[in-house]
Amino acid sequence: MxxxxxxxxxxxxxxxxxxxxxxxxxxxxxxxxxxxxxxxxxxxxxxxxxxxxxxxxxxxxxxxxxxxxxxxxxxxxxxxxxxxxxxxxxxxxxxxxxxxxxxxxxxxxxxxxxxxxxxxxxxxxxxxxxxxxxxxxxxxxxxxxxxRSLPGFEVDGERVMTSDELLSVSELPGRAAVIGGGAIGLEFASLLADLGSEVTVLEALPRILMGADDDVVKMLTRAFKKRKIQVRTGVAVSGCRNTGSSVELEIDGGDPLEVDAVVVCVGRxxxxxxxxxxxxxxxxxxxxxxxxxxxxxxxxxxxxxxxxxxxxxxxxxxxxxxxxxxxxxxxxxxxxxxxxANVPWAIYCHPEVAFVGHTEASAKEAGFDVVASAHRFIGNGRAMIVGETDGLVKVIAERSDDGPAGRILGVHMVGPWVTEQLGQGYLAVNWEATVPEVAEFVQPHPTMSELFGESVLSLTGRALH
The missing domain is CATH 3.50.50.60 (FAD/NAD(P)-binding domain)
Known part of the structure; x- marks a missing residue:
C-alpha cells in the first residue's frame, strides 16, 4: 500500500x-x-x-x-x-x-x-x-x-521504577527514594508524601528545580521539610541492591539508604x-x-x-x-x-511552582540592572480562607533611573494554585510590558492573583501592603 x-x-x-x-x-x-x-x-x-x-x-x-x-x-x-x-x-x-x-x-x-x-x-x-x-x-x-535510566538501577516496576511504572501502582511504598530534584521528581515526591509515604529526594546538583528563582526554591524546600520530605542535594548514587523486601541505595561518600521503592526521575x-x-x-x-x-x-x-x-x-x-x-x-x-527563554513552567507539587523569564540571578548575569519585589501569601485573604499560605510571588524588573522600574523580566511563584495564576506574568514578560503599565491593571478581590498586582505595584515605589 x-x-x-x-x-x-x-x-x-x-x-x-x-x-x-x-x-x-x-x-x-x-x-x-x-x-x-x-x-x-x-x-x-x-x-x-x-x-x-x-x-x-x-x-x-x-x-x-x-x-x-x-x-x-x-x-x-x-x-x-x-x-x-x-x-x-x-x-x-x-x-x-x-x-x-x-x-x-x-x-x-x-x-x-x-x-x-x-x-x-x-x-x-x-x-x-x-x-x-x-x-x-x-x-x-x-x-x-x-x-532515562541510571547505571546500576534495573527497573522492575515494583522496587525500582520510573515515572511510567509509578503512575500505575496499586500499592504505595512505605518508604520511597526519588532520584532527581527536577519537576517530575518533585511532583512524585509530593504525591507520595501526601498519601503517606516517607520520602527522600536525592539530587546530584547543588539545588533542586534548576530554572526557578532562589527565593522560590528556598521556600519550596522549607515547605517540603515541614511535610517531612527530606531533600538531599549534592548527592550522587552509584547503584542499588534489591533485597527482595527492600532496596538499598549506594550513595557515593555516604551511608547506604534503605527504602521500599526507588523512583528514578532523571529526565527523558x-x-x-x-x-x-x-x-x-x-x-x-x-x-x-x-x-x-x-x-x-x-x-x-x-x-x-x-x-x-x-x-x-x-x-x-x-x-x-x-x-x-x-x-x-x-x-x-x-x-x-x-x-x-520565556516559555511558562508549571510544577504541580505542593505547594505549586510556576515561573517565566529571568530569575533575579540570571537577569544580573545577563547584564541587567535589576530590581525585584516579592510578596508572600501569608498576608493574602484568599490564601488564608483556603488554608494555604505557604508561598510567594516575585517579580523581577529592569531598574529605571527616572522613576518606577521598567520592563518586567521574570515572574516566579510558589504557593497555592500558582500554576493557574502565571498567565498575567507570562503576558507581561512576553509583551515586554513595563511596571507602570501593569500596575494600572485592576486585580479582583479577594483573589490569590492580587499578589502579582501587589508585587508589581510595589516596584512603582508606592505599595499598598
Missing part, C-alpha cells in the same frame, strides 16, 4: 497530533503515523495521569484537615484502586477525544512504526496498517521521549529508535536529539522535528507551539520562532 499526502507526521503525541490538527485546519492533506496510543507520553504516562493522581493527593490532604473548617470527616484512607480507575477514565476520555478530532478533520491515521526514507517517504511496519510507504511534500518528526531521552535518521541523513546531536534550526527544520530538506525529540524544553505546550510554527513555516507563512 502506498499513498501521497501534503504532510506526513510521525508520532501521535502532543507535537504530532497538534501538527496534524493545525495542518488539517489549514486545509492540508495530513497522514499521521503512530504505533502506540494517540496522545503520547503526556496523555498516557505523563502530564494527565500525574496531575490526576496529584489531585487525589490534594483531596486526601483537604479531607485530612477538614476539621479546621468545622467539618468532621474522620481520618481519610487511600483506595489506590479507585484512584487508578478514575485516572484511567479521564485518560481514556481524552484519548477518545484526540481520535475524534483527527477523524473529524479527515486526518489519515496509520497504525505502525514509521521510518523516514528518501524523498520524504515514510515506511510503516509492525502495525494494523500493514507494510506501507507514504510520501509527502513535508514530513514532521514528533516521536517524543522515554524515561529522545525516542528515535528505528526512525532511520542516519540512513536518511537527518543530523542528530551528541545527546541523540534531532538537530533543528529556529523553525524546527532538520538537515534534510522538507523535514521538520518538534517536541521532545529536539533539544528544547520537554513540555507539552512547547511541543504544541513548535508544531504550529512548523506548519506555518511549511505553508510559506512567516511565524515567529518560539522564545524558549
Amino acid at each position: 502506498s499513498s501521497s499526502h501534503d504532510v506526513v507526521v510521525v508520532g501521535g503525541g502532543p507535537g504530532g497530533y497538534a501538527a496534524a490538527l493545525y495542518g488539517a485546519a489549514a486545509g492540508l492533506d495530513i497522514a499521521l503515523v503512530e504505533k502506540q496510543k494517540l496522545g503520547g507520553t503526556c496523555l498516557h504516562v505523563g502530564c494527565i495521569p500525574a496531575k490526576e493522581l496529584l489531585e487525589t493527593a490534594a483531596v486526601y490532604r483537604t479531607v485530612a484537615h477538614a476539621d479546621q473548617f468545622g467539618i468532621s470527616a474522620g481520618p481519610p484512607t487511600v483506595d489506590m484502586g479507585a484512584a487508578q480507575t478514575r485516572k484511567q477514565k479521564i485518560v481514556d476520555q481524552l484519548h477518545k477525544g484526540v481520535g475524534s478530532l483527527l477523524e473529524g478533520r479527515k486526518v489519515t491515521v496509520l497504525d505502525g512504526w514509521g521510518a523516514i526514507g528518501p524523498d520524504r517517504s515514510v515506511s510503516i511496519s509492525g502495525g494494523e496498517s500493514e507494510a506501507a510507504t507514504v510520501t509527502a511534500d513535508h514530513v514532521i518528526l514528533a516521536t517524543g521521549s522515554v524515561p 531521552r529522545p525516542f528515535t529508535d528505528g526512525l532511520g535518521l542516519d540512513a536518511a541523513g537527518v543530523e542528530v546531536d551528541e545527546g541523540g536529539y534531532v538537530s533543528v534550526d529556529q523553525f524546527c527544520r532538520t538537515s534534510l530538506a522538507g523535514v521538520y522535528a518538534v517536541g521532545d525529540v529536539v533539544r528544547t524544553p520537554q513540555l507539552a505546550h512547547v511541543a504544541f507551539a513548535e508544531a504550529i510554527m512548523a506548519v506555518k513555516h511549511l505553508l510559506g507563512e512567516s511565524p515567529a520562532p518560539v522564545d524558549y
Whole structure:
C-alpha cells in the first residue's frame, strides 16, 4: 500500500497530533503515523495521569484537615484502586477525544512504526496498517521521549521504577527514594508524601528545580521539610541492591539508604529508535536529539522535528507551539520562532511552582540592572480562607533611573494554585510590558492573583501592603 499526502507526521503525541490538527485546519492533506496510543507520553504516562493522581493527593490532604473548617470527616484512607480507575477514565476520555478530532478533520491515521526514507517517504511496519510507504511534500518528526535510566538501577516496576511504572501502582511504598530534584521528581515526591509515604529526594546538583528563582526554591524546600520530605542535594548514587523486601541505595561518600521503592526521575531521552535518521541523513546531536534550526527544520530538506525529540524544553505546550510554527513555516507563512527563554513552567507539587523569564540571578548575569519585589501569601485573604499560605510571588524588573522600574523580566511563584495564576506574568514578560503599565491593571478581590498586582505595584515605589 502506498499513498501521497501534503504532510506526513510521525508520532501521535502532543507535537504530532497538534501538527496534524493545525495542518488539517489549514486545509492540508495530513497522514499521521503512530504505533502506540494517540496522545503520547503526556496523555498516557505523563502530564494527565500525574496531575490526576496529584489531585487525589490534594483531596486526601483537604479531607485530612477538614476539621479546621468545622467539618468532621474522620481520618481519610487511600483506595489506590479507585484512584487508578478514575485516572484511567479521564485518560481514556481524552484519548477518545484526540481520535475524534483527527477523524473529524479527515486526518489519515496509520497504525505502525514509521521510518523516514528518501524523498520524504515514510515506511510503516509492525502495525494494523500493514507494510506501507507514504510520501509527502513535508514530513514532521514528533516521536517524543522515554524515561532515562541510571547505571546500576534495573527497573522492575515494583522496587525500582520510573515515572511510567509509578503512575500505575496499586500499592504505595512505605518508604520511597526519588532520584532527581527536577519537576517530575518533585511532583512524585509530593504525591507520595501526601498519601503517606516517607520520602527522600536525592539530587546530584547543588539545588533542586534548576530554572526557578532562589527565593522560590528556598521556600519550596522549607515547605517540603515541614511535610517531612527530606531533600538531599549534592548527592550522587552509584547503584542499588534489591533485597527482595527492600532496596538499598549506594550513595557515593555516604551511608547506604534503605527504602521500599526507588523512583528514578532523571529526565527523558529522545525516542528515535528505528526512525532511520542516519540512513536518511537527518543530523542528530551528541545527546541523540534531532538537530533543528529556529523553525524546527532538520538537515534534510522538507523535514521538520518538534517536541521532545529536539533539544528544547520537554513540555507539552512547547511541543504544541513548535508544531504550529512548523506548519506555518511549511505553508510559506512567516511565524515567529518560539522564545524558549520565556516559555511558562508549571510544577504541580505542593505547594505549586510556576515561573517565566529571568530569575533575579540570571537577569544580573545577563547584564541587567535589576530590581525585584516579592510578596508572600501569608498576608493574602484568599490564601488564608483556603488554608494555604505557604508561598510567594516575585517579580523581577529592569531598574529605571527616572522613576518606577521598567520592563518586567521574570515572574516566579510558589504557593497555592500558582500554576493557574502565571498567565498575567507570562503576558507581561512576553509583551515586554513595563511596571507602570501593569500596575494600572485592576486585580479582583479577594483573589490569590492580587499578589502579582501587589508585587508589581510595589516596584512603582508606592505599595499598598
